[in-house]
Amino acid sequence: MAETATARRSRITPEREAELYAAVLDLLREVGYDALTMDAVAARTKSSKATLYRQWGSKAELVVRAMRHSKPGNIADIDTGSLRGDFLALLAREDDCVMEQNSALMRALAMAVHSNPDLLKAFRELLIEPEIVEMRKVLQRAVDRGEIRPDNPAMDYVLHMVIGGFAARTFIDDLPPTQEFLRKYFEAVVFPALGV
């Protein structure tokens, strides 16, 4: 799926692609996933619907690629020399305002996947699975440095813990996730569970 999409998308410039993705995320914030139509995307971006379908195949793929494009680089590219450093650098990539916007979009998408099998597939293939792979690299480096025991079972659950902190912050505490909250959560939960 990723290769085909890249081949398809190579026909437009990176600038145009970024513009289209920004418009899709704006629309997503305004109306949500279910009400977002390819017609609206075409109108907002002054493209034809045929072009959108040729380049992205489906609304689900377009939306998930737009989300992925807005992400600040790969987790595994952060390499500070310690797991604690890597995780804190990961948090520091997004200021609180961007973090709140992204977590709201992520939440909206995570909700919509439950009634849209195509969206769930794209969401898992393009957002969740790459994140799992990248996270494994970060954790493997920590194992290689001797920071984490190779058999520590918490390694399989780092994304569950992080997503839990994010998602639960909103509806347990009625507060947006912030860098400060997530730093405390990492210190209290994620690092102790990993034994660092």
Place this chain on the structure above:
Amino acid sequence: MAETATARRSRITPEREAELYAAVLDLLREVGYDALTMDAVAARTKSSKATLYRQWGSKAELVVRAMRHSKPGNIADIDTGSLRGDFLALLAREDDCVMEQNSALMRALAMAVHSNPDLLKAFRELLIEPEIVEMRKVLQRAVDRGEIRPDNPAMDYVLHMVIGGFAARTFIDDLPPTQEFLRKYFEAVVFPALGV
């Protein structure tokens, strides 16, 4: 809010109340929160809308009370003599089938709260806050027994961890939460973070 509602509800029998709540949860599963109307509840339960509003005040309160009614008792009533025992007993209360149904309902409700301020208020007051209070009692007993250090910061995040395990299981792993998964997650994440 709780006292007023109890006073209001005392006019109907517990059997009738249970019947009404079951019908509300059935409707919620069938159509979701936004499409659920007081008219539909009235029709399904052969009540008048005026009665429903008199007894529950609002759709949000009716739905949240129905969810709360379906919960298997208070967390704090479980008292096995160890925190590990309490948490494992907590998991054992619901078999996988019931757990999947409840987590789907909880997820649907947790999504709907983001666009319904009344529902968010009822959800927090009737489902989340009592759970936080009950969880604190379970943790306080563990502190009193010397199982957890009184200054362990992970105590503030037990619900975040648990909800993370539940919610993330569905869309990270594309699998329903099960007793087996949650037991592993508790052993790998929750117990180590709490230092037990």
